[in-house]
Amino acid sequence: MTSLGPARSDGAKCSSQSVHTRTTSSLDRIPQPYHIRGDSLTKSTGLSTFTAPDTPNGHIASSFGRTESSESGTEADDEKGQLLKGLPAPPLRLRKGLRGNSPAGLTPAASPLPTPPAFVEAREFEYFGTNQKATKRTQQTGKQTRDFETYKRRKHREIVRRCTETVLLCGIAAIVGSSQRHSAELRNWSNELIAFLILPPLVYAFYPLRLSRRAHAAGKTSLQALRIGFHIPSRFDPGPLLYPVALPVMIAISLFDRSAAFLPAAIVCGLSSIPSLVTATARTPALGDHIHWLVSVLPLHTSNWRLLDGAAPVPLPLKLGPDSPLSRENLILFYPLHHALVSVLGYLTTSSLDISELQLLSTALIHLYVFATSPQAEILKAMLWLGGLCIFISCRHFLTWEVALARIPTWKLLRRRAPRDLISQIDQSICALLTRGRLQRKRGVSSDSEDELPVRPFPRIRNLQVNGRASTMPATEALSAMEVPLLRAPSFDTLGSSQRSRRNTFTATGHQGRNKLPIGMRKAQSNTAGPPNAFMSFTLEQVRARKYVYAALAYILVMLTILGPLRLYVGKRALSGHEPFGWALGYLLGNIPAFRLWVVSNNLDRWICLPPRSEVDAVFDLHISVEDIRQHILGPANTRLLICIYCVAVLLVGIVAVFRLTSVVEVDTRRKVFHGIMVAMLLPSIFVDPCFIALALSLVLAIFLLLDLFRASQLPPISKPLTAFLAPYVDGRDYRGPVIVSHIFLLIGCAIPLWLSLAAAPRSGEGPWAGWDTTVRDVNMVSGVICVGMGDAAASLIGRRYGKTKWCWAGGKSLEGSLAFAIAVVCGLSATWVWLRIGGWAPWHGQSITLVLGKCIVAGLGASLLESTLTAANDNVVVPVGLWLLVRGLHI
Template sequence: MPEHLHTSGQNALRLFSRSPHPYHRPSSQLLDPSSHLYGSLDNHHNARLAAHGASREVTPSSDSGTEADDEHFLRGLPAPRRLHKGLRGRNEVVSGASTPLPSPAILEEEGQRLPLNPTREAHSGPKLRGPDTLRRRKEIIRRVIELLVVGFLGLTVHDNIRAQLMIRRRHRELCVCGGVYAVLVLLYPLRLVMWAYWHRTPTRKIAVSIPVSFDTAPLLYPPAITMLVSLLLAVDNEAVFLPNIILTICSLPPSLVPTITLDDGGCDPLHWALSCTPLLVDTGSRQPIFGRADLGGGESSRTNISLETTMLLYPLHHSLCSVLRTLTTTSLLTAELQLLSISLINLMLFSSSPQAIILNSLLWVGGLDILVSCSQVINWGISLARVPKWRFKRTPGSLKATSALFSAALPWKKKERGLRYTPADGSPGRACAPIDDLQQSDDLEITTLGGSGNINASGTRDAATTKTLKSSQRHTLLGVTKAPPKSYTHTPSGRRRRTTPDSVRVFFSLTQKQAAARKWSYALYVYTCVAGAVLLPIPFIGVKRAIMDEALHGREPIGWALGYLLGDLQWFRWEVVSRNLEGWICLPSRPVEPGYLRGTGWVDHLRRLYLGEANTRLALSGYFLSIIVTGLIVVFQLSQIYEVDTRRKVFHFMMVAMFLPATYIDPAFAALALSGALAFFLLLDLLRASQLPPVSKPLASFLAPYVDGRDLRGPVVISHIFLLIGCAIPLWLSLGSIPRTGVGCLEGWDVPTREVGMVSGVICVGLGDAAASLIGRRYGRRKWLWGGGKSLEGSIAFACAVFLGLAVARVWLHIGGWPPSNGVSDAPVAAAPKMGVCAVTASLTEAVLTGGNDNVIVPVALWICLKSLGI
């Protein structure tokens, strides 16, 4: 049997073992013809396609709401309060470890889909049974619909920006990118055939076919979303076009690009060269700049970044993906890693608005500070938390006290101890040696002790009291004198022992008190580093300093925040002026002329002239806090009545109640609140995963009842993070495509226009996903053609909820009197057909999506559709 087929069979059988492996899953990347040559474990299933023409690559599950949040996975989950069970990695196994991550299920859905006899299937060749053929045809239909949805989004974007592309002559770079993509995709089947020809065997024929289950998400979504979003933003900000075209090529799967290098961890030279091909036809200005491009559509947005920076985007993207993959293990799929890396790079290159700079400082500066200063200490804390308490060294005092207590309470213990210890040489008065020491002597025999018999080192024994081993007697003590050597690598049954890694074994010499003191010292160090990175104004590496210099124009962040929230209160302004604190606390100015607000709508008149901008933000903060408290009370009240999925949807409705009415009132403040919440959630999840006291266990206990199957695939609990990101990304993208206003210390902190796309994420995640899950679970009877947990009723409910949310947002935009960003003020009734098209497109995207998180990809697809159709 070929090596890669043998390894594939072992991996398949390993899923059915008793040991849980939450971090093990097949790769969702494309098939790599040379995967077995480089020893890639992720592509062993894919290599079978090229060699035998049939592959059963498992499609990763999604977090779809119509799948009722992985209901088939939740059925196999253990009790959520079993927090003593340790995480067992694929190559590192520990026992009895303490971890705040909920215990995984023993059998994953991948193992349920694998064949019971993988070896037989590997030799079966390209012949498929009837059900497999039907399943493959349904999967092809599903992927064709997915491709058509993405193609429809591309057509709408092209119709929107066709004139701008022709005027600015940016279509050449776009054609080069599309040509590279098409050539690599068309050459891939030919490479498979060539690889199968060179690695064929005399007894097998060459046969290449489409696998029964496959996923095109790594090939489709990272390039398509990157290109479409960059094209829409390039209409107002030309600087984002060329770097994102290069990142589109960088996001192609590595197996799609032919390579001759044997280095798995380094950059591919050919892929790097292909990513630089758009630079050969670049007709724009190549003058380097040393600042960032303005996402607000300012004058500096017409200048490109330097040529050297664009050429180094591929190694930056490659290295960032490696770091993110190490940090998240298997929590994120391949397409999600690519999109996350591209988003972080765009944030670093093109953030100049205050909100974007603050988010950039929190993620890049703060993240790098914690990664450099705390990574090793966090690893020590995790290793220490994996050590069970019985493994720690016991103190001598506790041993003596325990021995004396047992001797007084149980006198028969002394007799048993006397039986287990015999004189080393048979003479009285000598120190007694345990039976284990006597077992090492070669001249002793296997005997049975009874009565007053004795055994000495020379092998003599009393014939009246010695019996052979064959006469089995109960309640006798066996003296094993010549036993086979003990194996430290295998159990007595022949099974290989689980070895404790060195990173955990080094803590066995500690006592429990020493381990607790060391764990608290690790926690104190991490908390100190986090506080120092955020609060200390350290140049170049401090978050506070970065925000002060780049976002607030040299103003101190704490004083600026006080003026930003409390600047309209009369007593606060009087205290600041009377104590001469204007240099530290920046007070916002008030408009005194009604003409200043002409054409802004009655809501802005009320907010600026009567209530005050700072008071409005203060009122919104109280409103957000009240919604959060009310939602938590409702969740706790429903915990004993309704199931987990229903309680999870309460958080979705909380996002709708908070941001659907408040986003139009002050979009910049809503974006800032979402940025701060995202950084706070990431920090809390870092503390939970690091298993450091005192916050890790309470956080894990709170999150345990609300996790789903995707949360158990890696160390990161991604449900609440992706929920927040899905609501925030459309708002951040919309703010990046419209100009900024503001005077004085609030320059860049307001926008003159609004658009429906700002709340598309809240509508899609809060209303659409929740409606699809609730309706699909209870009334879903008709499944989609390709099967799975998604139903037609759930998809229809998704589309109806999204359409209703868009209609409410459009009515609120019309009633509030805010001018639309596209300059065309259509009535809500006239925009209804376009909103229906957008709702159906989002529903289809959610129905066919498998290789990515629908809480992120579907809101972006809805934003693209809304922006392209001019809603």
């Protein structure tokens, strides 16, 4: 098997000592998360032993992403055996999927080993083949030999997992391709598809050849160079090489019958998502970027080639058509736009998202920007693109300063300082007056965000080991994140990787590139380090006053963004020039007679759009459908109002149930209550009015993102209640960075299949309601709800209680849980198929029930296997997309 991972030279030593000396004395979260030393956030784990492309030895960096192995599903709570990035890890506990009996050597009781495990005692490229050093290893102690054999068995199982994941993805692609095999228009794109299928394997295969050539140039023999280049590293993960590249093209092929323009955009974005490390050049980095850009646009230039015998090739402009929003020039610019988006998203989320998730998110945003034509898509585009950019530009400094203030220990602020000038005296007096009542109750007890540290008048001095060298510092002094950590020599763990940002807050500007100086030189640098260091001279009153001032300014700017550019854009592009707030009133209340009378009597009909009056023409008989009730009896607006009331009632009942179950059941079971809430709300209502549900999910997603921005930025007074409410329901993925992704990914997983099903779908409606209704109703619309709400919940609840037979690979997932996932998906798809026909949206004839049940079983088993093998991205997003592809490909 060809390796795309890095190689290691003979002179590189495994830093196993750091694994044993890792801090394990205090794994509980401390009440001062911002007081952690900066250098402890990037402490070496001893599991990575490779240098960067620009290092003197010239070896390639160790991974394609930010993390050594991404987490998904039940693996998220574990964090792969390393301390969580930033704050100390929560207490070790039996994770979901690990309660019960586990086979020996597969999943330990408390926390499984890294996936795949790292055997730090051995040289990684010596696992295959025998030599003198391998012979010496067999003569070592029995424990080392047993550890090495255990490692090899785990690695072989992990290879089986990776191969299964790759084969499954190829199988899904085959099903999607077979569903479009009769499309004559798709044959015109055969040149582009062939080029897309050939280019990634060629680029991936060329990478180990480059490693071998580099090793041979460094003095290795030909055999040694080949072993180095084609070695399968212990942490090789094919996910970042497969999902961001293949999924967009598979989705575009599945939607090809609606729009052919999706395909070339997906091909360019998919090739742009190839990890940059594969095409990177050590000496001239710009050359690697140009090569990657050339690879991404090369399929666009194959339209005039005759790669297959048959019809004459068709030029690209003719295949796109005159009404397409794309041109060859637009497609060429997708590569720089994609990489710029990845950089910005990576800056905002720091380590919360894996590289695969960043690439997929960037591709989705580009497609939304280019292909948003329906009113719902235009509103989502306005919120994510226009609103996101406006908030980022206007509030960036205020949010950064808020984070900087939250990172200052309170004990530093309690030190009285004499004001230096008149302005400082006036500022301090005003701030003391504004915060006098509150600070008198809290002074000496707690800070704004955490309890303060006890400070001894004469701290005890102890010797610490920092990077193998003795260091003396106060035992009780907790360094602020604003202070510069100790000088550290570069190691194999840090070379080639950027400084990791602090967790649970957004990255502060000016921190990545700061030089690390000894403690004695911090004061000399404080005058030139920028605004955050200026906060260190403030008093407690000044800090508290500024926190609320910055928060108020941020809230005001967000409201101005919503009332200004967002409102104008939505009114012009999505609502045919109507006022959004007035239009929304008519959209929900327009069929209520009293409301219509009030609007007309007050001459507000120009501001509030009223839909046509619904007349009761339907006859109550056995053949009446839900669509007839919506259109002719209740009215579309009243139906939407009833859906809102129903969803709010279900949500309130679910929240009450969660609080009632707090003292009875464990956290994971309470988490699954929210999955049940999503199923109860969305499964019956999506087919009733899919456009309204798509709009509602878009609005809820924007609210979630905005609230999490306020929470991560420590904006008072909203950050503390949000953190306290979400704290019991977070998992390992949420501890990776500033964004709590669990509820966001749960919503996105339910919404993406619906958004994809409505992409380029035929629309209906007139006047202000043009494009706000559709005749399309498909089973694949609810794929996300079934997968996330039913499948994932069933797998967790059954697997944790009755899962005895584990999968051969690590991760803690059981066969019983995967079988429960498949059964739940099959039941959900079958019930949805029946509900689609009971509601009158699809005829009963056309497919036999046995055939439909067989297709549902295939889709359920495929989604279950994907959920059990997925490691490169969040399973709440990728698995629903995989199920959506299977349902559309099988024509359920």
